[in-house]
Amino acid sequence: MTATVEQPIAVATGVVVRPWRAVLLRIEGQWTWYRRHWTASLLSSGLQPVLFLAAMGIGFGSQVRPGPLTGGEPYLAYVAPTILVSGLITIAVAEAGLPVLSGFKWKQDYWAVASSPVTPGQLFTAELLWITLRLVLGAALYLVVTALVGGWTSPGALLVAPIAILTGAACATPVMAFAATTKGDGHAFAAVNRFVVMPMTLFAGTFFPVDRLPEVVRPLAWISPLWHGNELARGVALGGLRLWPALGHVAVLLGLLAFGLVLGRRCFRRRLVV
Amino acid sequence: MGSEVSSAVGEPVISSSGLVKRFADFEAVRGIDFQVRRGEAFGFLGPNGAGKSSTMRMVSCMSPRTGGDLRVLGMDPDTHGPAIRARIGLVPQEDNLDRELTVRQNLHVYGRYFGLTRKQVRAKAVELIEFARLTDRADHEVEPLSGGMKRRLTIARALVNDPEVLLLDEPTTGLDPQARHLLWEKLFALKQRGVTLIITTHYMDEAEQLCDRLVVMDAGKIVDEGSPAELIARHVTREVLELRFSPGDQHNAVDAVLDLADRVEVLPDRLLLYTADGDKAAACAHDRGVRPTSTLVRRSTLEDVFLRLTGRTLVD
Structure with missing residues (x-):
């Protein structure tokens, strides 16, 4: 009846993928990027805990005699588990800060993802898992190097990696949420490093026990996620971890992770869907 | 007879009534009604701040409406965002390519988000690279490409899912005349293939070249609607x-x-x-x-x- 029959009709080939597949596809995209740029990335993040181990565990540690404070262990064995926890937090916070802000602001690839069927919540989950995968890589490298220099004294050391990875991921989530709400150029991340990560690294039980701190500042160490991770990691590596405190530490870390997940997903959505 | 096909060609792919977008204390879109029919090239014309981009973002399901009604491909963007986005293509005002990947990788990665298999995206990338005239640069990183090349790649990327509706937000802003004409040619080719085009622009020649029908927006409202010739006859x-x-x-x-x-x-x-x-x-x-x-x-x-x-x- 009409003259428009000749006109072809476009039929789209795109479909909505299932949530977990969407997450995996985004990770696949990140992997494509990583394959091109892995050297710089590995040097800046993966090697950092190893350098700390060399300087503090081996170099400085050669001047420390085993004593009651180190549980009678050599200083290298005393700090090997905690340096991993603290190192992974540093990597996690760094990856969750400027790179995430860049996804919104400079690289802007998050906007491209948001215009596909992948949702902001799925994007958040994928970015978190991607950071976690980088932590796994850093931890694996560290585990091997530390074994080679004799930093592990018991098979419990194998549990140090999952604890450190959990602590790192838990710290990444609130920082990702913060990055998603940052409108400026991200100078705030330098402050996060200076006033949160750095003091935490120095005073939350990584290099010496928290009970050496003046009584008034000890609570500051106790509320830091690093202290909970350190207690667990040192406990499994050197022994002496009791059940209830251990469950408490795990609960704190899981709680932080869950809190950050909910907050982060919401912040991603609020930034991308306006 | 072909009656089924013809009814599909003329049907509205997008329809809005009383569409409103408010940001805190600023009303960017103030109650607009429009319909876009399948297969047509439809333009939003207006000065900066007229509400064109806000409208585009609502249509592409990246911005929830504050009021009124909106249907894209028969679905509500508030509840069917991913399903709509699977079937449309969006060319944003600013290119958001991954500049650290190659031309081809940009298409591969983005296509996968639409559920295409690796085999499908590989084949599609070859076709789109040719369409965008980027064959020589297919395996080069995006960063050093010229503005026109990046723009063509952004458009090619938006076509990776063979969209039924292609939304282009100021597609040729900042391009030299050669690049603009090449883009127009590509958009015209898409229209021939039955893709519905929705374009915002403040270039009048672009609107005259490309649009079957357009609305003129000002301060969040539609001030008139018609074909370029109709609008000229009516107002000047x-x-x-x-x-x-x-x-x-x-x-x-x-x-x-x-x-x-x-x-x-x-x-x-x-x-x-x-x-x-x-x-x-x-x-x-x-x-x-x-x-x-x-x-x-x-x-x-x-x-x-x-x-x-x-x-x-x-x-x-």
């Missing part, structure tokens, strides 16, 4: 006579030419006479002793309509 005369003067002198000539045109517009250095016959008006003005420094008779364009409807005040 067939021709415009431009009389140019040394700045200031033009005021002296206004009285002498007032009855020679349907409308006379006084600009800082010239008079615009909207008239059916520019040459005749120019001769009459000369007979009456009007001596401009130069005269120009031209066809009315959509630009004249645009300025008539949205004013000459600078909006930022």
